[in-house]
Amino acid sequence: TQLLEQSPQFLSIQEGENLTVYCNSSSVFSSLQWYRQEPGEGPVLLVTVVTGGEVKKLKRLTFQFGDARKDSSLHITAAQPGDTGLYLCAGVYSGGGADGLTFGKGTHLIIQP
Amino acid sequence: NAGVMQNPRHLVRRRGQEARLRCSPMKGHSHVYWYRQLPEEGLKFMVYLQKENIIDESGMPKERFSAEFPKEGPSILRIQQVVRGDSAAYFCASSPLAGGKGGYTFGSGTRLTVV
Numbered sequence: 244t245q246l247l248e249q250s251p252q253f254l255s256i257q258e259g260e261n262l263t264v265y266c267n268s269s270s271v272f273s274s275l276q277w278y279r280q281e282p283g284e285g286p287v288l289l290v291t292v293v294t295g296g297e298v299k300k301l302k303r304l305t306f307q308f309g310d311a312r313k314d315s316s317l318h319i320t321a322a323q324p325g326d327t328g329l330y331l332c333a334g335v336y337s338g339g340g341a342d343g344l345t346f347g348k349g350t351h352l353i354i355q356p
Numbered sequence: 357n358a359g360v361m362q363n364p365r366h367l368v369r370r371r372g373q374e375a376r377l378r379c380s381p382m383k384g385h386s387h388v389y390w391y392r393q394l395p396e397e398g399l400k401f402m403v404y405l406q407k408e409n410i411i412d413e414s415g416m417p418k419e420r421f422s423a424e425f426p427k428e429g430p431s432i433l434r435i436q437q438v439v440r441g442d443s444a445a446y447f448c449a450s451s452p453l454a455g456g457k458g459g460y461t462f463g464s465g466t467r468l469t470v471v
Contacts, residue, residue: 276459285360285447285462286399331399335456344456346391348398 246270247332247347255353259321264350266332267314273335275308275315276344280329322354358383361430362448362463369438369470377433377466381450388431389460390416390423393445405431438470 248267256262266275274293278286290299292308292315299306303326305318319326329351333344361380369375381388390402401415405425416423420438425431435442445467449460 274457276456278462283464285449285464286460287462288459291457291459333399333456333460344389344460345401346399348396 247334247345249330249332249347249350251350252348253351253353255355256322258323258354258356261318261320262322262352263316263318264330264352265314265316266347268334269313270334270336271312273312275312275332275334277306277315277317278331278333280331280349281327286329286331322352324354324356327352327354360385360448360450360461360463362466364466365464367466367468369468371439371470372437375435375438375442375468375470377435377446377448377468378430379433379448379450379463380430381448382452382461385450385452385461387451387454388425389449389451389456390431390433391447391449393447393465399447402433435468438468440470443468443470 250265274291276291277289279289280286290306292306295310295312297308303320307316315332329349331346331349333346360382363378367375386406388405391399392402393399403416403423404412407425408427420436422434445465447462447465449462451458451460
């Protein structure tokens with residue numbers, strides 16, 4: 244069973260601050276995805292990273308895939324209240340298997356105005 | 357181009373009744389996945405289907421739960437003789453590629469409450 248550990252579990256910061264959340268696994272993933280979920284809704288895909296060391300930017304969000312493809316980070320610059328939500332990482336295990344994505348438990352992020 | 361459509365959004369069932377959850381994938385997506393989400397537990401994989409075939413049901417309880425994705429119509433997740441522990445949000449996702457590599461598009465979920 245592949246496990247994705249996300250940290251911190253909860254994070255509450257003031258508007259304008261920077262933050263980083265982490266996603267770690269003991270398994271190698273062929274690709275890793277980040278989703279954001281708002282209350283009462285399904286997760287929405289933010290980004291997919293595939294290559295070890297890859298960095299992708301989405302406005303104020305920067306996503307990095309670890310060199311060994313076992314971990315990833317999400318950095319938010321100048322956080323805004325609209326960034327509030329549950330951030331989930333999900334990996335496609337490189338060993339294959341038909342079940343697709345394995346999800347972490349997520350980081351609950353609250354940005355206070 | 358509608359996204360993944362799930363209905364109903366909310367479903368209340370008494371213990372012992374049956375719950376039927378429906379999911380219509382995005383147009384052009386032939387891979388459907390069902391997940392269950394409980395507070396503080398994250399999304400748990402249940403079953404992966406393609407048209408008329410169950411590809412992987414390793415996450416689905418052996419008793420009372422079944423899923424199908426017929427040639428015509430939506431995918432259905434059926435829970436027979438519901439118990440209080442079945443209360444959860446059930447999400448359906450679809451993808452154009454096998455194994456989730458292309459990313460999933462999720463529906464808004466069905467929140468099942470067993471009373």
